[in-house]
Amino acid sequence: MLKRNVQQRHRVVQVITKFLIPMILLFAFYVQFHGDFGAGGGFQAGVIFASVFILHGLIFGEARTRLVLTPNALRILMSLGLLLYAGTGVVSLFLGGNYLDYSVLLSDPISGQHWGIFSVELGVGITVAAVMVSLFYCFSSKRNFVGHISHPISESELDSDG
Amino acid sequence: MVEWLAFYNDWAVIVIMMAGFYIMIARYNLVKKIIGLSIFQTGIFYFYVGLGKVDNGTAPIFLEPKVIDESAANVASGIAEQTILYSNPLPHVLILTAIVVGVATMALGLALIVRIYEKYGSIEEDDIQAIDSQFICQLDDKK
């Protein structure tokens, strides 16, 4: 009941949010992929990306956001981002360079650098976004401080690797 | 006096850090302690940011030499022909990492506080201390 009331009360905000979400997402992608040309990068993009879901959660209720992006998916995304980051370095190891030496990724060192940075930043972005959303889930699910905590909180320390 | 003021940057750092430190000592509320910690760390971030600042420096964005020439021709003043004076970007990069670490610390701290509140019913440190020592006393009584 409560949920419906809330939704009804914030109808205007909800509609506007629906318009905003794709734009913010787009902006996040811009910041992400433009990172090696101008200002931007994985950290910022990740946070912007996560802000979409946080906004969604604030407006539509956290329960609905959980359906969109399940904690399980977050867990895997978080790990995959980190793996992507570390994996890029390992690939460059296999290609004969030092760890994280992107020049060897492709035959052309410059585009190698480009793709290296690209994938590393992507990894960072994914991890940061996932961690931010899961932080939001953690705290918002505890409004009443009762019952068992469904999702462990302590993953937050993962983002120190970003 | 003027000499002292010339280091306004460092004074600000000291004030911010000590404010944070004071909050951590003076307040029993765990959330306020975390806030204090955060302020304390912010002081350090500020210090790093100040390190990179170069007088009259611009943003450290790499421009094509050609572009530099053109802009130099256009602006004509301020910037010498082949060089641009830019702020040192390294401290900023460093502090970005430190900020992320700070966020992680804060998140973990808050998460712990939530848990502590669940278990103790309070986030005042003196209450927690009292509950813990009571618990020990009970154990002793049982023996």
Place this chain on the structure above:
Amino acid sequence: MFFNNHFSVLLVVLPLMAAPICVILRSSKASWLVALISNLVIVLLSLSLLSHVINGNVVRYELGGWAAPTGIEYYIDGINAILISVVSIISLATLVYSKQSIRKEIAQPRHYLFYAGWLLCLTGLLGILITGDAFNVFVFLEISSLSMYMLIALGRERRQALVAAFRYLILGSIGASFILLGIGFLYAATGTLNMSDIAERLPLVNGSRTVIVGFSFITIGLLIKTAMFPVFSWLPNAYQFAPSAVSSFLAGTATKVSLYIFLRFFYHVFGTDYSFGNLLLGNILLPLAVVGFFVMSVVAVFQTDIRRVLAYSSIAQIGYIFAAISMATEQGLTAGIIHIINHAFIKTALFISVGCILYRYGTANINQLGGIMKSMPWTCAAFIIAGLSLIGVPLTAGFVSKWYLISAAIDSGWWLIAAMILMSSLMAIIYIGRIVEVFCFKNSEAEGVAKVKEAPFSMLLPLWFLIIVSVYTGINGDVVVDLAKFSATQLLDNLPGLNNPVGNPL
């Protein structure tokens, strides 16, 4: 042993990649297996690294192919190679032990998080040891600390564990912040973050106040991280309430790695002459160390929880190490390094044996553990041997380190310090003797003691492995001593470099 330069970076990358794999797999058993295998590989890599470094080589690895002062450089000489091996071996042993032990301490669905946190902690610790970049030290320090806070918070007595973790978090973050600040000052003074580079440039700005301030802040930060006497108070609770596997792991590694940072900064980066000649760091450390090992030994005597006894004794042992370090002589440094290594093994073994007792009895309170020698002979025997080693009884590792400690003190003409070290080892006899006496001679109060079985094999295996290591190093102390001497001379000859190889001690 086969060695490749890339091994150094793999030491960090392997646990870093294994951690997310654990999170993805999510099953308790699978993530344990992942952690174990990656740790096993790390041990092999670290041993190969050690055998390479011990021949007088210094490993320098440029991350991302960027040359040293610009890019991040990994820098490995004697002291880090030794500690990398120690940390990875201890981690492997405790990991084997943890499989059974966390069953009773942590809820099944959280196991994968435990292992992920563990691997991240290992990443951080190894990263600190490997990196040659001052700022990178801070980053890795925070990675390891954050995962430690989380691991501690998983503890058995949930309530106190949370508070202990929170307190550690506040104090640890302040410590790390001080280190960060100090590094900032160093950067301001020298314009570089590469440690060897800083070391080269510091003499140019030696008198600078900036350097003094940076020096002071790094000192304080590291004092907190190493749990030195007046700022030790995060440690006892953290060790007591953490899951037993975690406290075993931390006891062996966390403070030791911080001690390594200490050695690296004050002997290498600032240089022995500057730290102990110009600024008299020894005069700060020595009084704190002496008061520390004395007072903390006394406090340990009066504790009722065995884990707390061990925690306070850890602080006392850190006092010994600091006393040795503050001599700033080759003997002192050697003694300090020997004690770092030996104490790491001994303390881990002690905590593991307490963990075994905890596993079967559910308590580590001395008063409730009368006569358990009968039901858990292997565990208690291990505890006794490790305890004797902690006291410094001959033919154990502890004796070797005490011997060098006292010899170094006497060589420096510090008779009084030598006498006090001996006196406080009498205290160690009391606090270990008290526990051993309860184990062997007191009658049990708790019912059903007879029914309790010996700890499972998978817990005893790492325990006895560590015991054998420490007894072996006690009987044939030369291995550890040579390693320590080698790395001490390397640290003291500022910047040994490749052009100045030190002879092979083995």
Place this chain on the structure above:
Amino acid sequence: MSELLSTPVHPLVFFMIGAILIGFLPAKRDKVASLITVAIPVVSFISLLQWQQGSFGFYQLLGLELTLIKADGLSLLFAYLFHLAAFIAGIYAFHINDRLQQVASLLYVGSALGAVFAGDWITLFIFWELLALTSVMLILSRRTEASYRSSMRYLVIQVLSGVLLFSGALMVAHQTGTAAITTLILNTDIFSINTGYDVAIWLIFLAYGIKCGFPLFHSWIADAYPQATPTGAIFLISITTKVAIYALARSFAGTDLLVTIGLVMACFPILFAILENDLRRVLAYSIISQIGFMVCAIGVGTEMAINGAVATAFNHVIYKSLLMMSMGAVLLRVGHVNGSDLAGLYRSMPKTAILSIVGALSISTPLFAGFVSKAIIMSEMLKAGYTTGWLLLLFAAAGVFLASGIKAPFFAFFGKSSDLRVKEAPTNMLLAMSIAAVFCVAIGVFPSILYSILPHPIDYSPYDVTHVVTQLQLLFFSGFAFVWLNRKNLYPPELRSRNLDIDWFYRKLFPKNWERVCYFSQLSYQSFVLMSTKMINRVVTGLAKYSHPDAVLGRAWSINGMLLSLLCVLLFVLFFNYSQ
């Protein structure tokens, strides 16, 4: 291969193997375990007989060249002695089924052997500490509250001795660059000590002194031995102090100070022994007195005197364990050995009684073991010119005979008959006692057996007229005094407790001053002990006040406390660094 065979096996190896065997024996095989404890000394002894003198087993530790075995006449004699003692004590302890005790006693003897063969301070220290750790098990295994307490005191004192030895050895090794055990010269002029080397020698001297029971350090002997198990006590009295005597003889022969110390040691325990009620404690005091003789002889330091000291040690082990064994048998059968409550046991335990009389006579009667060795010490004292010392030793000899030789057997087996009816001692105990008694008599009658194994060549005949007559006179007088005083009820009575009863007071017409001297010296000693105990207690409670789990240092600090301490360090470090 032949080389391997000719390399001597360290006796410790046998004892360790024995201990391990016993440790892993199935629970029910008690007799086998006892058999092992008896067999190991025999096996080890046979292997020992093959030994040549010399040094073996060099090893490197901590950068020093160490020698595991350095066998010469002195160490071999003590090794034989310990084997004999272990053998007798093993038979005596045949009936027990306490694995802890058996393992501990084997390791104890093994480490004593390790100590006497040690060629350097470090090896000596290792075995010195092992000796302490294993012997404390023998006391602990009585498993009573009192024995626990005294074992802890014992351990602290023994470990302290070890620590002193260690520090001294360390300093000597640093000064001289070698850790080999050598003769040391003690700088007795305390005010002129200014080198570390002198301090080091004093430390070693003190370490030996504690183990040996020097005056003021002697309390552990009287404290711990009577608390040990009946069987464990036999091991204890035979070994710990003898190792110390060995070490003194090795390093401090000829130190004048030792003569004084020895005389004090020989005389003062007699006072305590006379007043003591617990008969095992009486024997413990008389051990101190006997050690005083040996210390005196070492102080004299001539080859002959060392021979005398060693021979006395040898005999002392045999006859004192014989006496102790008889008391142990009483303890086993009656449950206590308080002189006030025992009497007339000779009717129930005739064999034990006779054997204990042999032990008593062996203290210094001609034709028994003690006489032939003490006579050497006496004559050497005279030769070296210590006339007063000689007189004092004579007095002590008589006193010891009076206090332990007559008193212990008398109060236990004779005296007013009581209703105590118990069984005779077990066969194994009787056997052990008989073996000891045979040795007592054999050595007394044929002293050349003993003389032939002494470290220095000897040409001495104890049975000349002067010696025998002097000794006999003294003994008869002391015996006569005891009998007469006892008949007249003048001998200090055996009191159940230390509270003097009005009832007994008027009977004490025994020379009043003598009685008072005895009484007050014991009283003052006790009050000294009491006072120091009180002080220690106060310190401990003071420490506990700040460091138990709820107190300032022991409890968890709040974040504020942590940060304030951090602030102090911060200010301290900043100020310190900045002020330079």
